[in-house]
Amino acid sequence: MLNLQKHSDICPANRVSQIKEYYFSKKLKEVADMNAKGLDVISLGIGSPDRPPHIRTIDALCEDSRKEDAHGYQPYIGIPALREAFSDWYKRWYGVELNPKTEIQPLIGSKEGILHISLAFLNPGDGVLVPNPGYPTYTSVSKLAEAHIINYELTEKNGWLPDFEAIEKNDLSNVKLMWVNYPHMPTGTPASINLFERLVAFGKKHNIIIINDNPYSFILNEKPLSILSVSGAKDICIEMNSMSKAHNMPGWRIGMLASNPQFVEWILRVKSNIDSGTFRPMQKAAVIALSSGPEWYESMNAVYRKRRKIAEKIAEELGCSFNSKQTGMFLWAKIPDHITSSAELADKVLYEAQVFITPGIVFGSLGDRYIRLSLCANEAALLEALDRIKNRLNK
Numbered sequence: 454m455l456n457l458q459k460h461s462d463i464c465p466a467n468r469v470s471q472i473k474e475y476y477f478s479k480k481l482k483e484v485a486d487m488n489a490k491g492l493d494v495i496s497l498g499i500g501s502p503d504r505p506p507h508i509r510t511i512d513a514l515c516e517d518s519r520k521e522d523a524h525g526y527q528p529y530i531g532i533p534a535l536r537e538a539f540s541d542w543y544k545r546w547y548g549v550e551l552n553p554k555t556e557i558q559p560l561i562g563s564k565e566g567i568l569h570i571s572l573a574f575l576n577p578g579d580g581v582l583v584p585n586p587g588y589p590t591y592t593s594v595s596k597l598a599e600a601h602i603i604n605y606e607l608t609e610k611n612g613w614l615p616d617f618e619a620i621e622k623n624d625l626s627n628v629k630l631m632w633v634n635y636p637h638m639p640t641g642t643p644a645s646i647n648l649f650e651r652l653v654a655f656g657k658k659h660n661i662i663i664i665n666d667n668p669y670s671f672i673l674n675e676k677p678l679s680i681l682s683v684s685g686a687k688d689i690c691i692e693m694n695s696m697s698k699a700h701n702m703p704g705w706r707i708g709m710l711a712s713n714p715q716f717v718e719w720i721l722r723v724k725s726n727i728d729s730g731t732f733r734p735m736q737k738a739a740v741i742a743l744s745s746g747p748e749w750y751e752s753m754n755a756v757y758r759k760r761r762k763i764a765e766k767i768a769e770e771l772g773c774s775f776n777s778k779q780t781g782m783f784l785w786a787k788i789p790d791h792i793t794s795s796a797e798l799a800d801k802v803l804y805e806a807q808v809f810i811t812p813g814i815v816f817g818s819l820g821d822r823y824i825r826l827s828l829c830a831n832e833a834a835l836l837e838a839l840d841r842i843k844n845r846l847n848k
Contacts, residue, residue, distance in 0.1 A: 471599075495838045496830065524733075529729065529730055535739055556713065570710070581629065583595060583604055584637075588632075644678040653689060664693065668698045679692055699753075757782060763835040773824065788813075801846070807845075812824060
């Protein structure tokens, strides 16, 4: 008979105790429970595009999947056609020349890249500059790597841009990485060449690797920009990009990073010891998606523009204010002064109106006076959310 012993004396690694389950992982379980009870929650929480990829992309996936030789292990560096497609995409849209053999590494999504970069460059105790507010994974992965996190503040007063003078008041002697994300999530602040030039100069001055996480540059954004377009940026910068947002492929988990050959090779050492290459039919389909013309991006943004107008009405109904020039697939809105916190407002909307929105505190302490509304719900759902908030919320 199996002897079931108590395991209460077993402790996880210190790195596990440093982090919590991802907010959306926990909250979506709660939403699922509410839906199971028949409450029909409308989710305006996560940024998961609800529309499919281009039909040619899906056709390419299906066609290659039927081939007998399609199902084996794939190269860690991706198939040549995918690396070349990423290179062509960067040249066509960002004006950046990338050597497909040495300067591009395909990824199983950007979140994977955050981990691989951190493991490739950080020793325990090394410093990492992390934005507040910012994508929570920058913080959690830095903790997993046992790094020393130095938050740099982004404020509405400063246009949600780094205050380089304030950052330089910290001891930067042991800092190895700086995470940036422009166009910025969650605030929707667009990128600019001036910002990228300052970041490259800052990185070179302090010998800090600048990583720009760049998945939102095609969403409600007039001109996609890359930090690698700045002269000399490859020497000190890494840029990550993704098929998730711009090509409606979040579940496919296909992304990439680009940098100088030495950085790419070091990251590959980590990646090749952790996972394998992406399913080949998905890579071949991604090649087709990357060849999309301007009409694809315009049709996608036409949908988001209509949704954005409804999201703005929802924010106004909640008494929130916002910058109408935001980019990306979210609306970042400041909560009314009489509301104690973003979590209070988000819970009120969820439990009274059955609409799930994201409290800004998820992205850091400086996000607590804000909420984030996703545009990844169709117009009917957004209009229903607006109606519920108007009629069900106890104001």
